[in-house]
Amino acid sequence: MPVLHRRSLLAAASALVLTRAVQAEPAKGEPVLLGVSGPLTGPNAQYGAQWKQGFDLALDEINGSGGIKGRPLAYIFEDTQSDPRQSVAVAQKFVADPKIVAELGDFASPASMAASPIYQRGKLVQFGFTNSHPDFTKGGDYMWSNSVSQADEQPLSAAYAVKRLGLKKIAVLHLNTDWGRTSKDLFDKAAKEMGAEVVATEGYLPDEKDFRSTLVRVRGAKPDGLMLISYYSDAALIARQVRQAGIKLPIVAASSVYSPKFIELGGDAVEGVFTASRYFPDDPRPQVRDFVGKFKAKYSKEPDAFNAYAYDTMTLMAAVMREYGADRKAIHDGLAKIKDVPSVIFGKTTFDTKTRRVDGAMNVELVVKDGKFQLNESHAAVR
Amino acid sequence: MSSWIDYTVNGIIIGNIYALLAVGLALIFGVSRLINFAHGSVYVVGAYAGFLAVTHLGTPLPVTIALVVVVGALLGLVIERFGLRPLQGYAHIAPLLATIGISFVLDQLVQLFFTPDPRALPSSLLETRFQIGSGTIGALDLVIAAIGLASAGLLYTFLRYTRLGWAVRATAQDRDAAQQMGVDVDAVNRTVFAIASGLGAVSGLLVGMYYNYIDPAMSFQATLKGVVAQVVGGVGNVPGAIAGSLLLGLVESYGIALFGTSYRNLFAFVLLVAVLVWRPNGLFASKRQTPPEPMTGTFIAPSRPIQIPGKVLLAAAAVAALVPLVLPHPYVLQTLTNSWLYALLGLSLTLIAGTVGLVSLGHAALLAIGGYSSALLALNFGVPVGIAILSAGLIAALLGTVLVFPSFRLRGHYLSIATLAIGEIVSLVILNWEWLTRGPIGVSGIPSLSLFGIELDTDRSVYWFTLVLVIVLAALQLRLLGSHLGRVLRAVRDDDVAARSYGIRLDRYKALAFAFGSFAAGVSGGVTSHIYSYINHETFNAQLSILALTIVILGGMGNVTGAIVGSVLLVGLPEVFRVAAEYRVLIYGLVLLLLVRFRPQGLLGTV
Structure with a gap:
C-alpha cells in the first residue's frame, strides 16, 4: 500500500529529526511542529547547519520553560539543497501535513519564492527569515519575514562609511545575487545622498575565488575606501587579496560578514575591517547576553549572524504561539498582532502589517582589532 | 598602461592554478577518453587531507605535499578499480556517468566528515611577497608554478622515456592495438589514474593554501575550469593543457579589465566555443592527427531495448492519469x-x-x-x-x-x-x-x-x-x-x-x-x-543539465519510455531518501553508481 508506505516514511522522518531536535524537556505530550525547508546538503549546506544550531538553542529554552502551553515545540528539517524543484515538493508535504503549523525558510530566493504560491494556497505561513528579496513578502499574506531589510541596513552602512569614516569616493564590490544587487542599489543611493561618490561597482558570482584582476580595476578608479556587500567567506577572500595587492585603503563590509569564520579565513588581512552587526557579545541588552552566553556554553564558539536569525525566529514563533495559539490560522493572525517580542536582532520585534516585515534592526558599529570584532570606539559610541 | 602588466601577471597566476587541474584531466582523457567529473572531488579530498595534516600533525609543506600526493593517488586507484574498471568495454557514456556518481559520493563524504563550513588552510611559510608592477606575487605563486612545471616535466620524461610511459601513449593512441601488442592496459589505466589524481589532490592543497580557504562545495567549479582549460589546449594533450590554462587565465583577466567582473566567465566560455569551432582539436594540436575519437558506434552503446507492447504503455498512461483520484x-x-x-x-x-x-x-x-x-x-x-x-x-x-x-x-x-x-x-x-x-x-x-x-x-x-x-x-x-x-x-x-x-x-x-x-x-x-x-x-543551473543527462542515460539513450521512467526515478529517489537527511545525496550517488554498474546501457536499453 503506497499510502501506508508514505506515512511510515514520514513518521520515520519526524522521529529521526525529533530525536535530534528535542532533548529531554519538561514540556510533555504531542509536540507542536514547525516545518523547516532549507539546505543541509549542496553548496549552501553551511547555512542550514547554522540554522539548526540557532533553532536548537532556542528550543532548549522554550521547552525548558513549559513549551507551547505545556506541549513541546519541535521542527522537521527537510533538506532542499535550496533547489526550487525540491522546495516546492517539500512545500506540498508541509501543507498537507496537518501537524505542521508554520514553515520556516527556504534559504535562497529562487527556492523560497518558487514555493510561495503553494504556501499561500495552502494557507500555511511561510516565514522566510533570511529572505531579503524585496518581492518575497509580496507573494501573499502568508509570506512573512523578519530578515533585516536592506532598505534599513544599507543607509546605516553608508552612514558608517561616509559620515563616520569620512569616505568620499567609494568602490563597491557586491555579490551578484538578488540580495547583493538590491543591497548595492540601496547603498549607492544612500551614499550619494550623503555626498559621497561611488567610483566603481563590481559584481561577482558566489563561487568566485580570484579577485586580483577585479582589484586592479577597482584601484584604477582611485577610490578612498572599499565597500564589500558580501558574505563572510567571500569577504575574507577579497580582504586577503586586497592586502596582497598592496592596497591599503580602508574596507567597510556589510553586517553579513559578522562571523568568527570571517576572522579565521581572513587572518591578518581582515585586521582593521569596519563592519556592523545587529548585536554584539558585550551588548548590555539582556537577550543578547543570554543568547551569546548560552550559545557559547552549548557549542563552545561565538554565534554568527545566521545563528542569531534562526534563534530569533524560533523564539518569535514560540511567542506568537504562546499568545495566540498553535494552529495555522492563529499564527497567521498572531504575527500581525504580536508586539515587542524581545529579539537579538531588533531589540523588540513588531511587524509592519502592510509589508509583513520588521523595521528598525539594531546596529552596532564594529572594527576588527587584534583578531576580534570590537566596538569601534575611536570614532563614536554605540548608537 | 602599467595596469595591463598587472592584468597579465594576474592572468598568468590564475592560469597557473588552472594548469594543475587541467594536466590531470588531460592525462585521464588522453588514455581513457573520459571527462573525469570526479576530478574536482579528488581536488577537494586533497585539500582536506592537507588540512588535516597541517592542522593536526603540523607537517611542513614538503611532507604535506607528499602525503597529499599519496592520498590522491590511492583515491585514484580506488576510483579506477571500483568505479571504472568494471565498466570497461561499455560505451564511453557509462563511465562518464560513473564519474558523476563518484563525485556526488566523495563531495558528500567530505561534507559529512568536515561539516559544510569553510575552513582556513594556513601556509605560514609562504607569506613572503615580491613586488611586480603595482601588485605583488607571493612565494606560494612561485611554488605553484614550480610544481606545475615540474610535474609537466616529469610527465613528459615519463611518457617519452620509460616503458610504462610508452605503454600509456600507445594505449592513448589505440587501446585495442596496444592490448594486442601485449601492453597491460589495466596497469596503464591504474598508473594514469594514480598520477592524475595525485596531481589533482596537490592542486586542491595548493589552491586551498593560496586562498586560505577550502570548502566541500568547491569541486564543481574546479572541474569546470579544468575541463575548459584542457579543451582549449587540446584534449588529452598535456603541454597543451598547460598552455590552455594560461590562455584561459589571461582571457578571464582581460575580460574583467575590459568589461567588469561579472563578465569573467562569459569570456572563458566564449573562448572555449570559439576554439572548439575554429580548431576542434585544440589550439596546440598538430594539424595532422589521428581523429580524436574512433567515432562510429562507440560513444553510444548498442543494445537491445526492452520492448514494451503498446497496450502496456496505454495502461501505464491510464494508471498515471488515475493517480490524483486514487x-x-x-x-x-x-x-x-x-x-x-x-x-x-x-x-x-x-x-x-x-x-x-x-x-x-x-x-x-x-x-x-x-x-x-x-x-x-x-x-x-x-x-x-x-x-x-x-x-x-x-x-x-x-x-x-x-x-x-x-x-x-x-x-x-x-x-x-x-x-x-x-x-x-x-x-x-x-x-x-x-x-x-x-x-x-x-x-x-x-x-x-x-x-x-x-x-x-x-x-x-x-x-x-x-x-x-x-x-x-x-x-x-x-x-x-x-x-x-x-x-x-x-x-x-x-x-x-x-x-x-x-x-x-x-x-x-x-x-x-x-x-x-x-x-x-x-x-x-x-x-x-x-x-x-x-x-x-x-x-x-548547470547541475540541472547533469541531471537531464543522468535521466537519459539511466532510461536508455534514445528510449522514449526510458526517459520518462528515468525522470520518475531520479526525481523520486531523492524524495524517498528524505528519511536519510544529510546522507540523502550520498545514497543517491551510490544508487547511481550501482545502476551504471549493472545496467550501463540504461534500464530500458538504447534504441
Whole structure:
C-alpha cells in the first residue's frame, strides 16, 4: 500500500529529526511542529547547519520553560539543497501535513519564492527569515519575514562609511545575487545622498575565488575606501587579496560578514575591517547576553549572524504561539498582532502589517582589532 | 598602461592554478577518453587531507605535499578499480556517468566528515611577497608554478622515456592495438589514474593554501575550469593543457579589465566555443592527427531495448492519469508533476543525445530560455499563459538550434563540452542582460498556469496538464522514431560517413532533431516558470543539465519510455531518501553508481 508506505516514511522522518531536535524537556505530550525547508546538503549546506544550531538553542529554552502551553515545540528539517524543484515538493508535504503549523525558510530566493504560491494556497505561513528579496513578502499574506531589510541596513552602512569614516569616493564590490544587487542599489543611493561618490561597482558570482584582476580595476578608479556587500567567506577572500595587492585603503563590509569564520579565513588581512552587526557579545541588552552566553556554553564558539536569525525566529514563533495559539490560522493572525517580542536582532520585534516585515534592526558599529570584532570606539559610541 | 602588466601577471597566476587541474584531466582523457567529473572531488579530498595534516600533525609543506600526493593517488586507484574498471568495454557514456556518481559520493563524504563550513588552510611559510608592477606575487605563486612545471616535466620524461610511459601513449593512441601488442592496459589505466589524481589532490592543497580557504562545495567549479582549460589546449594533450590554462587565465583577466567582473566567465566560455569551432582539436594540436575519437558506434552503446507492447504503455498512461483520484496527496502529486516536467526535458535530451548522438551537457539552457520567454511574454505583453508556453517552446527551438548550429560539426566529447559552454553562456547572458531579464533580481510575480482563461490552480489540474504534455510529446516522438526520419537520425548517429555518402545532409537533420527536442525542453521551462512564479539565473543551473543527462542515460539513450521512467526515478529517489537527511545525496550517488554498474546501457536499453 503506497499510502501506508508514505506515512511510515514520514513518521520515520519526524522521529529521526525529533530525536535530534528535542532533548529531554519538561514540556510533555504531542509536540507542536514547525516545518523547516532549507539546505543541509549542496553548496549552501553551511547555512542550514547554522540554522539548526540557532533553532536548537532556542528550543532548549522554550521547552525548558513549559513549551507551547505545556506541549513541546519541535521542527522537521527537510533538506532542499535550496533547489526550487525540491522546495516546492517539500512545500506540498508541509501543507498537507496537518501537524505542521508554520514553515520556516527556504534559504535562497529562487527556492523560497518558487514555493510561495503553494504556501499561500495552502494557507500555511511561510516565514522566510533570511529572505531579503524585496518581492518575497509580496507573494501573499502568508509570506512573512523578519530578515533585516536592506532598505534599513544599507543607509546605516553608508552612514558608517561616509559620515563616520569620512569616505568620499567609494568602490563597491557586491555579490551578484538578488540580495547583493538590491543591497548595492540601496547603498549607492544612500551614499550619494550623503555626498559621497561611488567610483566603481563590481559584481561577482558566489563561487568566485580570484579577485586580483577585479582589484586592479577597482584601484584604477582611485577610490578612498572599499565597500564589500558580501558574505563572510567571500569577504575574507577579497580582504586577503586586497592586502596582497598592496592596497591599503580602508574596507567597510556589510553586517553579513559578522562571523568568527570571517576572522579565521581572513587572518591578518581582515585586521582593521569596519563592519556592523545587529548585536554584539558585550551588548548590555539582556537577550543578547543570554543568547551569546548560552550559545557559547552549548557549542563552545561565538554565534554568527545566521545563528542569531534562526534563534530569533524560533523564539518569535514560540511567542506568537504562546499568545495566540498553535494552529495555522492563529499564527497567521498572531504575527500581525504580536508586539515587542524581545529579539537579538531588533531589540523588540513588531511587524509592519502592510509589508509583513520588521523595521528598525539594531546596529552596532564594529572594527576588527587584534583578531576580534570590537566596538569601534575611536570614532563614536554605540548608537 | 602599467595596469595591463598587472592584468597579465594576474592572468598568468590564475592560469597557473588552472594548469594543475587541467594536466590531470588531460592525462585521464588522453588514455581513457573520459571527462573525469570526479576530478574536482579528488581536488577537494586533497585539500582536506592537507588540512588535516597541517592542522593536526603540523607537517611542513614538503611532507604535506607528499602525503597529499599519496592520498590522491590511492583515491585514484580506488576510483579506477571500483568505479571504472568494471565498466570497461561499455560505451564511453557509462563511465562518464560513473564519474558523476563518484563525485556526488566523495563531495558528500567530505561534507559529512568536515561539516559544510569553510575552513582556513594556513601556509605560514609562504607569506613572503615580491613586488611586480603595482601588485605583488607571493612565494606560494612561485611554488605553484614550480610544481606545475615540474610535474609537466616529469610527465613528459615519463611518457617519452620509460616503458610504462610508452605503454600509456600507445594505449592513448589505440587501446585495442596496444592490448594486442601485449601492453597491460589495466596497469596503464591504474598508473594514469594514480598520477592524475595525485596531481589533482596537490592542486586542491595548493589552491586551498593560496586562498586560505577550502570548502566541500568547491569541486564543481574546479572541474569546470579544468575541463575548459584542457579543451582549449587540446584534449588529452598535456603541454597543451598547460598552455590552455594560461590562455584561459589571461582571457578571464582581460575580460574583467575590459568589461567588469561579472563578465569573467562569459569570456572563458566564449573562448572555449570559439576554439572548439575554429580548431576542434585544440589550439596546440598538430594539424595532422589521428581523429580524436574512433567515432562510429562507440560513444553510444548498442543494445537491445526492452520492448514494451503498446497496450502496456496505454495502461501505464491510464494508471498515471488515475493517480490524483486514487492517491490525492499533494506531495506525491507535486513530486510526480516535477517528474513529468523533467520527463519533458528527458524526452528532449534523449532525442538529441540518444537518437542523433549529440550528447548535450548544457540542456538546462533550453529550460532557461523557455522559462524566461514564457514568463516575460506573459508579464510584459500580457500574452495568455497557454500561448506564452507554446511560444516559449518555439523560441527555445529556434534560439537553441541557432546557438548550437556552429557546433554540429563537432563530435563526441567535443560537442558535449561545447554545449556545456553554451549552457553557461546562456546563464551568464541572462545574468548580465538586465533590461530584459532583470539580472540577478530575477523575474517575480509570474502569472500562474491557466489555459483558455481557466486557472489551473489545484495540484490535480497541474498534474494532469503536465502529464498530457508528456504523453502528447512522447507519442509524437515515438511516431518520429518509427518513421523514415527516425531511421535517418539513427543513421547519422551510427555512422555519419556512411550517412553522408547516402546523400544525407548531416547538419540539416541534426538541426531538425535539435529543434524538435528543444521545443519540448522550452515548454518544460515555460510551465516550470509559471508554477514557480519566480525565476532567476540560478533556477536552471548547470547541475540541472547533469541531471537531464543522468535521466537519459539511466532510461536508455534514445528510449522514449526510458526517459520518462528515468525522470520518475531520479526525481523520486531523492524524495524517498528524505528519511536519510544529510546522507540523502550520498545514497543517491551510490544508487547511481550501482545502476551504471549493472545496467550501463540504461534500464530500458538504447534504441
